[in-house]
Amino acid sequence: MYSFSDKLKNLNGTATREILKLTARPDMISFAGGMPAAECLPCDTIAEIASEILSGKNAASVLQYGQTEGRPELNAELVGYLSSAGITADVENIQVVSGGQQGLDLLCKAFINKGDVILVENPTYLAFLQIAKTYEARAIGVDTTADGLDLNDLEIKLKKHRPKLLYVVPTFSNPTGKTYTRENRESIIALCKTYGTVIIEDDPYGRLRYGGELVPTMKQLDKSGETVVYVTSFSKTVAPGLRIALCCGAAEIIRKVSIGKQGVDVQNPALCQMVIAEYLKRGYFEKTLEKNIAVYRARRDAFLAALDKYMPKDVKYNRPEGGLFIWAELPEYMDSAEILPEALEKSVAYIQGNEFFADGSGRNTLRLNFSNSNEARIEAGVKILSELFATKIKERNNG
């Protein structure tokens, strides 16, 4: 009955959010979502910090309005946090945001007019595709290679569309778990610089490395500091429920992001900001991260071992060095979205891969999360999925 905006009238919520509601059932083994392990959430530490903040002399200021850019104590810690990751930034280069998601949304708000093209990896983070829709942008996928983006395809599309933005998750990508090489990153930056395209480097997983060699962030490799805007979050490394993340980029861009945030929600809750500030200041971050990495490494290994043991050989999957996801490809003739209801019936959830493709392709792919289930459930779930896929393959071969 209502006349909704063009932005939202055809959006009915992502498939992911709907699947995530199903996965709240305790019997469900969920390889959907991208939730940190409950065991990795630092409840005691945060309880201790929050209690000190709220009974301390600055308690009233934490409950009062504060500046949009971020709580000064947090922004000061973030300068150090970025510096320890090799990124040089000043306070004017940082905006605190409500989850990486808000950073992506505000960057689109700052740059995108209706009809503008945004280049993305194909496949890419599905929520970014949804954000692009709400800004009535055209998300166009760039082909990939084992090293990262296909540079020829990237240059063709930069030349053709002259896009304002390229969006990438170059480290332990969502959904594929892939990491771009240093050379690929440098070439992407050089190309984008030439065509005046700003790169959004979304890096929620970079700190979750379980093996292999560290690759510098694109933000580190962007010597001018003008081409890459870096978005990172404490959702995967501390606690998503606090909704603390940051954008780091040229002061001129960050100023627009701040103005966008003023109109949207004024500021992040100061209590959550102070919790992260103290968490960093007291050195809990590195210590807890190390423990969490051990948990996630074990889960990744268990997942890969179960896949190796049970999955039919026609199903391909990668072996990510970090992050939260394994990416699988079924034989071309199979459709992961069609099979999903049967998997859910058997109490195993995953995300259908086509959700991550700007062009809706990739129907034979799926994303598997390994962070949020313990080893026993991982083995049980992978076994169920493997048997289901094997049945489908057998039916096809017999039919």
Added chain:
Amino acid sequence: MYSFSDKLKNLNGTATREILKLTARPDMISFAGGMPAAECLPCDTIAEIASEILSGKNAASVLQYGQTEGRPELNAELVGYLSSAGITADVENIQVVSGGQQGLDLLCKAFINKGDVILVENPTYLAFLQIAKTYEARAIGVDTTADGLDLNDLEIKLKKHRPKLLYVVPTFSNPTGKTYTRENRESIIALCKTYGTVIIEDDPYGRLRYGGELVPTMKQLDKSGETVVYVTSFSKTVAPGLRIALCCGAAEIIRKVSIGKQGVDVQNPALCQMVIAEYLKRGYFEKTLEKNIAVYRARRDAFLAALDKYMPKDVKYNRPEGGLFIWAELPEYMDSAEILPEALEKSVAYIQGNEFFADGSGRNTLRLNFSNSNEARIEAGVKILSELFATKIKERNNG
């Protein structure tokens, strides 16, 4: 150097935010802003609740991802909270948002295409005018009377523009402190129903009544439940730093608001949501509100007494029955924006009135906040302002 979006390229932050930065100076007597009194922020209660939540059995779930619509414990409390204010709502009618501001932003996102008209009271909440700009909407002001909106002017503009939205702050309005009569509210709803216009009733101040008779909210008077979307917040009654507010409206509208929020920031921090849920559940809300009302009533009375005592009689001002603001009109030939730098130099801040007018008029008006200064500072600040305005009037009369 960057090519920003049409939405943001001409937005350089509200004058208010810039003034608010100045008012952080401890010597500044600030009648700008709309901050609750630091003394009214329930630090001890919130410290106690937060500590119990974070050491309780649901601590991990508070730090984990949750559903976009709102934490179920909070949404259940909000049904009761609204019911006690005479508003019948089910969970499907409620979306938790990050401050009333986000509710307004998401409602614009749900309804507004570039170029759409939004009717607003003239003057109105300045941040709403900024939000309208970010959606490239045309905000058109409706004339007012002592009773509320001028119904003739409203009907002419509804007929002419067929707007999707009318935005009003009908109770202790920001900026004027005015309250629409019940009859005026009923007529506005009937007219908007006829023309298919959705009313956004922004009500952050309604619970802060210091005298006079309770007037029903427009949401209560909207018998069909289809015309009015109600936005209210705990920023003025509990603590703005928690950023907890809600939208209440027809399920179809709330669903779009939820989808908009999914893309924007996924959810409010669960800790802040649980703090408000427990604050309501344990009955702290009504008890604390009563104490806070006594503080604010005394400040309003002190402000009016100082105005009566010091302000030249050419300066007019109202006597609001609630809320946080007094609205003043200087003689027509004066410009409050021009005088503001001199006031700031004398360490008194206010907000220039023209910021609140969709058409930039009202240059002789100003908004005065009385909640955030104690009685001594109120008297001192009003005296300084009165003398400054008196000097200007005298100069004019002598010149």
